[in-house]
Amino acid sequence: MKSSPHRWLLEHIPEWERDGLLTAEAARTLRERHLAEQASEEAHSGLAHSRLAQIVTGSLGALLVGLGLIAVIGYNWDDFSRPVRLSFAFLPLLAAQLFSLRIVLRGQTVATWVRECAGLLQALATGACLAIVSQMYNLGGEWPDLLFWWMLLSLPLVWVLPSKAVAVFYLTAVTVWSVSRMDDVGPWYNSPVMYPVLLLGLLPLWPGWPPRHVPSVFMRWLLTMSAIVGLCGAATFASNTWGPALAGESQTDLWLWTLIAAVLVLFPLSPSGMAESLGRKPQVVLGSLWLLGYGLAGTFSESNEFLLEGVLEDFTGPWTWGLLAVMAAFMMIAAFRQRWAVLAIAAIGLLPVIAYPLAAMLNWVSTVYLFGLGVMFILLEFTGRRGSPRLGAALLCALIIARMADSQFSLLTKGLVFMVAGVAFLVFNLAMTRQGRGHALKTP
Amino acid sequence: MKLLPVILFGFAALAQWAAPCWQIWTYEQVLAKGTLIKLKCAAPDPYDLWRGRFLAVRPAQSQVTAPLGLSLERGQPFFATFTTGPDGLATLSGVSLTPPAGNDYIRLRAGSVYDQTVTIEWPFERFYLNEKLAPEADRWFAESIRTDGGIVAEVRVDNGRGVLADLSVEGRPIREILKQRLE
Structure with missing residues (x-):
């Protein structure tokens, strides 16, 4: 179990008492106060765990009941008349709706797990109704068609009940639907380009959005992964449909996906959102990983032609210009909020454009830029600002390993350069540590 | 509240x-x-995650020729009427971009288009069966695929919409045949 500050304090009181730092009276007062607070903290933590277990178990139960209903309908009871078969699906829907209505009328007094169960049951009962109708009338269309209407009809439950479980269903369904439509040649309104519009249904769940809903870490990760898959699907579809001559080739998709990563990294956050830890900002983590990977790929001379060809082709498609416009707007907001590190990472996506006039120099531009980025992340920390020395060190290591793969330099040259660079880092580190100690001793 | x-x-x-x-x-x-239209077709047996087992209905007529001057693009909707032959089986005939007179027409979507030849995307493609009958349908289909009569899709058509009402072989509904085979 994670140690609390109260427990830490209680463990150190005897030691401080022995050393004469605390009087017996002060130690007793501290013990009484912090024992009570520790007990209350543990009780709260236990209660939260118990509530989560209830929500998970309840949702699982509702999910199983709903899926069971769909499976029973899937059996196809064609010995019964149509009205009887319809009642198999409509009566459970009615029951689920009445159950949900009772919860809506009772408001916030209802336990969370009951609300989640009701939401899931109603969403699944809706799906069962749609499934039985299309089964009875032998309707054509693939399962994503059914999924589309199912998720739209379930969406209001996210806000009315409100139900997080239905939000998870909607988000998953939107993503699956978009991916399933990626390679289709159909009208735009039945394609992944609808993904951003469909995602608006969950807008207040986005991180950084001001209203009162603060999304959980799980929901943030799910939203980010959905956005990555959905937006990349939309970009690929748009590129295939209205895009360049090379549409469908991986080099055209690659730069579009990189621009999406940059947009995600730059996604505007409120001041409180910016202050949160990186683990609570999956869009920054995943987007940065993609961009750094893309940047590293750009440092290889062999990939120059491939990457630049994709960029040149992408400029002929409207989707690219749309992404660049959004990216420019987000960059301005990021600059206004002084998110320099995020801006520097997002700019990796623009390196091929910067390097384009220099023809085959993308590998050098990328190498210099990433090296500078790695050093900057480390130096920021030494100057007392918020840097990321581990990321900086990892980036430099990755660059060094990448250069080991270069065959145009001899192993001797590479070895000597690496050793000199390594010694320089060690000396710098020692100097900064000494300087830090000197500051600490001078501080009263 | x-x-x-x-x-x-x-x-x-x-x-x-x-x-x-x-x-x-x-x-x-x-x-x-709707007007009853009979289309000759093939029907193998796949599975749908949500709606159970079905026979994938594929009408034998997969292409239609658009009249000269009418240009269709992939994915574009169009309207078609039917002509019934002496064997009672229907084939698509008149193709137009606007609904024709009367109610006996169907709204279709163009698949690939080459010159004036249009691949048809039929609005009905599934005939759902229950789990007891589906495996028997598989066996029956393998045995009777080479019969002269073949499988006939009975489709009701009204104002552009088509609903697959039944599948039959030599006038007998497929469910009836399958149930009899199971007895």
């Missing part, structure tokens, strides 16, 4: 009823009033 969530919930619940009910009403209308 807040009124807005209740009103919104009411709308959501109504929509959840309205969507399937509207479909039921539409397809019941077609089944009740």
Whole structure:
């Protein structure tokens, strides 16, 4: 179990008492106060765990009941008349709706797990109704068609009940639907380009959005992964449909996906959102990983032609210009909020454009830029600002390993350069540590 | 008690009823009033995650020729009428971009287009069967695929909509044949 500050304090009181730092009276007062607070903290933590277990178990139960209903309908009871078969699906829907209505009328007094169960049951009962109708009338269309209407009809439950479980269903369904439509040649309104519009249904769940809903870490990760898959699907579809001559080739998709990563990294956050830890900002983590990977790929001379060809082709498609416009707007907001590190990472996506006039120099531009980025992340920390020395060190290591793969330099040259660079880092580190100690001793 | 969530919930619940009910009403209308069209087809047996087992219905006629001057693009909807042959089986004939006169026409979507030859995307492609009959349908299909009569899709057509009412072989409904084979 994670140690609390109260427990830490209680463990150190005897030691401080022995050393004469605390009087017996002060130690007793501290013990009484912090024992009570520790007990209350543990009780709260236990209660939260118990509530989560209830929500998970309840949702699982509702999910199983709903899926069971769909499976029973899937059996196809064609010995019964149509009205009887319809009642198999409509009566459970009615029951689920009445159950949900009772919860809506009772408001916030209802336990969370009951609300989640009701939401899931109603969403699944809706799906069962749609499934039985299309089964009875032998309707054509693939399962994503059914999924589309199912998720739209379930969406209001996210806000009315409100139900997080239905939000998870909607988000998953939107993503699956978009991916399933990626390679289709159909009208735009039945394609992944609808993904951003469909995602608006969950807008207040986005991180950084001001209203009162603060999304959980799980929901943030799910939203980010959905956005990555959905937006990349939309970009690929748009590129295939209205895009360049090379549409469908991986080099055209690659730069579009990189621009999406940059947009995600730059996604505007409120001041409180910016202050949160990186683990609570999956869009920054995943987007940065993609961009750094893309940047590293750009440092290889062999990939120059491939990457630049994709960029040149992408400029002929409207989707690219749309992404660049959004990216420019987000960059301005990021600059206004002084998110320099995020801006520097997002700019990796623009390196091929910067390097384009220099023809085959993308590998050098990328190498210099990433090296500078790695050093900057480390130096920021030494100057007392918020840097990321581990990321900086990892980036430099990755660059060094990448250069080991270069065959145009001899192993001797590479070895000597690496050793000199390594010694320089060690000396710098020692100097900064000494300087830090000197500051600490001078501080009263 | 807040009124807005209740009103919104009411709308959501109504929509959840309205969507399937509207479909039921539409397809019941077609089944009740529609003209019966018989199409020769093939029907192997796959599986749908949500709706169970079905026979994938593939009408034998997969292409139609658009009249000169009518240019169709992939994915574009068009209208077609039927001509019934002496064997009672129908084939698509008149192709147009606007609904023709009368009710016996169907709205289709163009697949690939080459010159004036249009690949047809039929609106009905599945015939659902229950789990007891489906494996038997598989066996029966393998045995009877080479019969002269073949499988006939009985489709009701009305004002552009087509509903697959039944599959039959030599005039006998497929479910009846399968049930008899199982006995």
